[in-house]
Every structure is written in structure tokens, then in C-alpha cells.
Amino acid sequence: MRESTIMFLHYVTAILIVITGLIHLLANNDPVIGATIKANPVLYLGNMAIFLAALLYHAFNGVRVILIEMVPDRCWTKWISWAILIVGIVTYAVGLQVLMVALGFA
Amino acid sequence: MASEEAKEYVLPPEVLEETMKASEELWKPVRKIKFRIYKYNPRKDYAPYWEEHELEVSRGMTVLDALLIIKGEADHSLGLRYSCRMGLCGSCAMMINGKQMLACQTRVLEAAGSGDVVELRPLDNFPVERDLAADFTSFFEKHRAVKPWIIRNDDVELNNPTGPYKQTVDEYARYYQFTDCIKCGACLSACPTAATDYEYLGPQALAQAYRYIVDTRDNGLDVRISVVDTEHGCWRCHFAASCSDVCPRGVDPAQGIQLLKKLLIKRKFGFKPHKPAEALPAKVKAEKKG
Amino acid sequence: MEAESEFKEYYAKNMRGISGWFKARVYTIERWLYAAHRITGILIVLFVLAHFYSTGWHPGLWWDALLGIIVTFHTANGIRLILAELGFAVGKPLLIKKPSQRPVSIEGVQRYVVVFALVLFVVLAAIWAYYALVVQPMMG
Ligand code: SF4
Numbered sequence: 441m442r443e444s445t446i447m448f449l450h451y452v453t454a455i456l457i458v459i460t461g462l463i464h465l466l467a468n469n470d471p472v473i474g475a476t477i478k479a480n481p482v483l484y485l486g487n488m489a490i491f492l493a494a495l496l497y498h499a500f501n502g503v504r505v506i507l508i509e510m511v512p513d514r515c516w517t518k519w520i521s522w523a524i525l526i527v528g529i530v531t532y533a534v535g536l537q538v539l540m541v542a543l544g545f546a
Numbered sequence: 547m548a549s550e551e552a553k554e555y556v557l558p559p560e561v562l563e564e565t566m567k568a569s570e571e572l573w574k575p576v577r578k579i580k581f582r583i584y585k586y587n588p589r590k591d592y593a594p595y596w597e598e599h600e601l602e603v604s605r606g607m608t609v610l611d612a613l614l615i616i617k618g619e620a621d622h623s624l625g626l627r628y629s630c631r632m633g634l635c636g637s638c639a640m641m642i643n644g645k646q647m648l649a650c651q652t653r654v655l656e657a658a659g660s661g662d663v664v665e666l667r668p669l670d671n672f673p674v675e676r677d678l679a680a681d682f683t684s685f686f687e688k689h690r691a692v693k694p695w696i697i698r699n700d701d702v703e704l705n706n707p708t709g710p711y712k713q714t715v716d717e718y719a720r721y722y723q724f725t726d727c728i729k730c731g732a733c734l735s736a737c738p739t740a741a742t743d744y745e746y747l748g749p750q751a752l753a754q755a756y757r758y759i760v761d762t763r764d765n766g767l768d769v770r771i772s773v774v775d776t777e778h779g780c781w782r783c784h785f786a787a788s789c790s791d792v793c794p795r796g797v798d799p800a801q802g803i804q805l806l807k808k809l810l811i812k813r814k815f816g817f818k819p820h821k822p823a824e825a826l827p828a829k830v831k832a833e834k835k836g
Numbered sequence: 837m838e839a840e841s842e843f844k845e846y847y848a849k850n851m852r853g854i855s856g857w858f859k860a861r862v863y864t865i866e867r868w869l870y871a872a873h874r875i876t877g878i879l880i881v882l883f884v885l886a887h888f889y890s891t892g893w894h895p896g897l898w899w900d901a902l903l904g905i906i907v908t909f910h911t912a913n914g915i916r917l918i919l920a921e922l923g924f925a926v927g928k929p930l931l932i933k934k935p936s937q938r939p940v941s942i943e944g945v946q947r948y949v950v951v952f953a954l955v956l957f958v959v960l961a962a963i964w965a966y967y968a969l970v971v972q973p974m975m976g
């Protein structure tokens with residue numbers, strides 16, 4: 441992927457995080473709105489799935505950016521990107537599983 | 547008649563006196579300033595050391611003036627680079643009290659502020675050549691990497707020009723600001739990304755890339771994308787804007803980089819680069835023939 | 837001999853290293869925001885990992901309010917950065933410059949965007965702190 445695609449997704453996920461993160465926070469902290477969101481498990485789980493994906497992409501890409509600025513060697517840059525990608529996917533899979541178990545979907 | 551005209555140009559004595567007074571005021575020593583100068587020759591010295599010189603400075607004296615006095619009177623071995631002494635050649639950028647500035651454009655008292663020490667170091671994030679001179683090899687390589695020249699496909703016209711390329715003032719205004727760059731290196735030195743990332747193209751090269759990409763005579767957007775849109779290209783800029791802050795020529799490279807990013811994103815969504823300008827038939831030739 | 841040449845190379849390269857990211861004193865406010873954005877980003881990643889691996893963990897009362905400051909700063913400044921990095925609110929290149937022209941991207945609209953981001957940060961952090969310190973303890 442071109443760097444511009446990666447960074448464009450970085451910005452898109454940032455906006456997604458603000459929206460879905462707000463829902464996540466309200467669900468767990470606001471007694472009134474939270475109850476309505478939690479009453480609808482599909483909305484809650486769907487929101488969490490998007491939130492988790494966006495957050496992980498944004499967070500791990502941020503770490504990647506910091507790492508390749510710290511270790512600018514071209515060879516390392518490639519390995520860092522792959523390692524981050526794999527760690528990110530594994531974390532997403534585990535996270536989704538935990539969520540489904542917690543909400544009684546699996 | 548002629549003598550009358552000549553007379554008009556003679557300054558009236560009171561104005562002359564005032565001017566002389568002002569210039570005397572400007573060059574009268576006012577304060578003792580201590581210069582801490584970084585000395586290091588990587589081929590010889592084990593580690594850098596500091597040298598201190600005291601100098602009576604006047605209001606008009608620039609850091610470069612002071613350095614030349616020190617070099618002439620106290621330490622002949624002092625290494626520094628300068629050429630034009632008027633902010634045009636970009637040779638003399640250095641760290642003056644911790645900030646990238648041109649030595650020839652900064653007055654000593656301005657740099658010292660209320661204190662009386664001026665600390666001089668070579669540019670950060672550049673290899674040291676000797677003392678205050680930095681090694682610009684990689685900097686110029688990065689500039690060359692973005693192909694800072696007009697790229698066109700019409701070889702016939704390029705090799706046998708029939709006239710100037712058409713360009714309106716509005717089109718000129720899109721890139722004029724960036725043509726003022728004197729390659730002094732202050733921006734790359736100030737950039738936080740460059741503090742660790744030596745592969746980073748840097749604000750100067752990226753601003754120049756933008757300058758050529760938006761030039762209507764140029765047709766090189768897609769060629770330059772492969773250079774600027776990489777891991778160490780324009781996306782490693784995080785808009786800390788220090789490059790624009792220190793640029794002595796008002797080039798504003800930070801703005802250029804952000805606009806370049808906008809252009810790349812637009813290109814991703816199918817925005818077509820401008821059509822390269824056509825050559826106007828040369829007027830002189832046409833008139834002669836007609 | 838080996839150590840000596842490394843020592844020499846360190847001075848000959850003259851790179852500021854990671855401390856260069858945080859050298860903000862002599863520059864404009866954007867540099868402080870850049871440094872803070874990076875630090876808060878790293879802290880949020882650390883929190884998020886802890887929050888995942890022992891599901892739902894969060895640090896509790898006052899620490900939650902601190903977490904709010906970190907997260908809301910990253911949010912507010914992030915909005916400013918998205919605007920700037922996509923080429924909005926950085927002004928247009930100049931055709932006519934004053935003798936000592938200050939950069940438009942710093943001293944144009946961007947000034948207001950910075951102020952807006954900081955105000956947004958304070959407001960969001962206050963709301964978060966209200967929830968962390970008042971609403972959460974009530975919910976038990
Ligand atoms: S952009 Fe400004 S600071 Fe950078 S090299 Fe050009 S003139 Fe110097």
C-alpha cells in the first residue's frame with residue numbers, strides 16, 4: 441500500500457474512533473443513554489467491532505510511524521510494518537472473541 | 547541645465563550630518579558580548595569543545611561580522627561557511643542561541659536579547675564538516691531526489707523551443723512563494739522528524755516538490771509521487787511547523803507540505819493533474835516575419 | 837578502538853535523536869502540541885493495551901480524570917491536525933511578501949484553529965472529568 445493510503449486511513453479511523461468511542465463511553469458511563477444502547481446488543485456489538493478495528497488500526501499505525509522514525513533504515517522499515525500488521529490482526533481477533541463471549545454471542 | 551540637475555542630488559548638510567550621526571550610532575560599540583563557539587574537527591578531535599571570546603559589539607553588527615572579527619583577530623582556525631553576507635546564498639545558517647538562523651541576517655544584540663552570551667553551534671541534524679560548517683551532501687541529494695526541474699513530455703518543443711510557455715499571474719502565484727528558497731538547511735535542521743529520521747526527505751525538498759508539481763508548465767505529478775509518497779516522504783511531517791518558523795526567506799515549507807498531502811489525497815480520488823501549459827508563439831519572431 | 841570510533845561518529849553526525857522531538861522551547865506553540873500529541877498517543881496505546889488484556893480495566897477515580905485529559909487532548913489536537921494535514925486552514929501561498937514575512941501557515945487562520953483546539957480540549961476534559969468524578973461513583 442502507498443503511504444498516502446495508509447495515512448488517509450489513519451485520518452478516517454481517527455474520525456471513526458471519535459464517533460464510536462463516544463458511543464462506547466456513553467454506553468458505559470451514562471446511566472440514561474447507556475441503558476438504551478446496552479438494551480440493543482447488536483448496536484452495541486457492531487459499534488464495538490468498528491471501534492476496535494478503527495482503534496487498533498490507528499494505534500498500531502501510530503506506533504509504526506514512531507518506530508520507523510526512530511529506526512529509519514529501509515530494511516527495518518519493512519520488517520516493522522509487517523510485524524505491526526500481524527500483531528494488529530491477532531489483537532483484533534482476540535479482542536473480537538472476548539467481546540462475543542462477554543456479550544453471550546458465542 | 548545639467549549642473550542644476552546635479553545640484554539636486556547633493557544632500558543638504560543637515561541631512562548629511564544626521565545620516566553620519568545615525569551611522570556612527572549604529573557602529574558605536576555598546577556592549578561586551580561573550581561568544582561561545584563550538585569547535586570540532588571530526589577528522590582530528592576526539593570530542594567537540596567550546597571556545598569563548600569577548601567582543602565589544604555595536605548595534606548594527608551581525609553574528610557573521612563578529613565571527614569574522616574573531617577569525618581575523620583571535621582564532622584563525624575557526625571554520626565557518628559564508629559567501630554573500632546578505633541572506634541570499636544560504637551558506638551561513640547555524641544554531642544561534644539554540645535556534646536556526648542565518649549568521650549574516652541576525653544582529654548580535656538581537657540574538658543575545660537581555661543576556662550577554664551568544665552560543666554558536668553548527669546546524670543540528672547535519673553531519674559536522676568542521677566547527678560551524680555543516681555537511682550538506684545528503685541535503686542536496688534529497689533536493690535532487692524530488693527532481694527539481696520542469697518535467698515535460700514534448701521533447702520536440704523542449705529541445706527546439708518556439709516560444710515561452712503560457713502562464714497567468716494566478717498560476718504563478720501558486721508556487722512563487724516556494725521559489726525563494728535559498729537551500730540554507732535551517733528547516734531540515736529544525737524539523738523534529740529529522741532529529742531521528744535521516745532518510746526523511748525534509749521540508750526543503752518536499753516544498754520544492756510541491757513547487758514543481760503545481761507549476762503549470764510541469765507535467766511531473768505522477769513521476770514525483772513515487773518519490774514523495776513513501777515511508778520517508780511527505781507523510782512523516784506532522785505539522786510541527788518549526789520549518790516555517792525558522793525559514794529566513796518566508797518560504798513557509800510547512801504549508802507547501804500540507805498542500806502537497808492534499809494534492810496526493812485528491813490524486814488518489816481521481817483528481818487529474820493540470821494540463822501542462824502550451825508554448826506561446828514567440829512574439830519577436832512573429833513580428834519580424836509579418 | 838571500537839568504542840572510540842562510535843564516540844566520534846556520534847559527534848560527527850550531530851543528530852539530536854529522540855530529545856530533538858521534544859526540543860520545543862525556542863519554536864512556536866505547534867511544536868509543543870506536536871510533542872504532547874506524540875506523548876499522549878503513546879500513553880493511550882499503553883492504556884488501550886491494558887484495557888484489552890484485562891478486559892475493561894481502567895485506572896479509577898482521579899486517574900480516570902487524568903486519562904480524560906490525555907484522551908481529550910489527543911482528540912482535540914487530532915482534529916486540528918487532520919484539518920491541517922489535509923491542506924485546510926493553512927492559508928494560500930503568497931505572491932507578495934513583506935521584508936520579514938512570517939509564515940502564513942503559522943500566523944494565519946491556523947492561530948484560530950489552535951485556539952479552537954485548545955478550548956475544545958478544555959471543554960471535553962471538563963465533561964470527562966465530570967463523568968469520571970461525579971457520575972461514575974454514583975453508578976457504583
Ligand atoms: S525552505 Fe527556507 S529554511 Fe528551508 S532551505 Fe529553503 S530558505 Fe532555508
Ligand code: SF4
Binds near residue numbers: 788
Ligand atoms: S511542519 Fe513537517 S517538515 Fe516542517 S518542521 Fe514540522 S514536521 Fe518537519
Ligand code: FES
Binds near residue numbers: 629634636
Ligand atoms: S552569507 Fe549568504 S546567506 Fe549568510
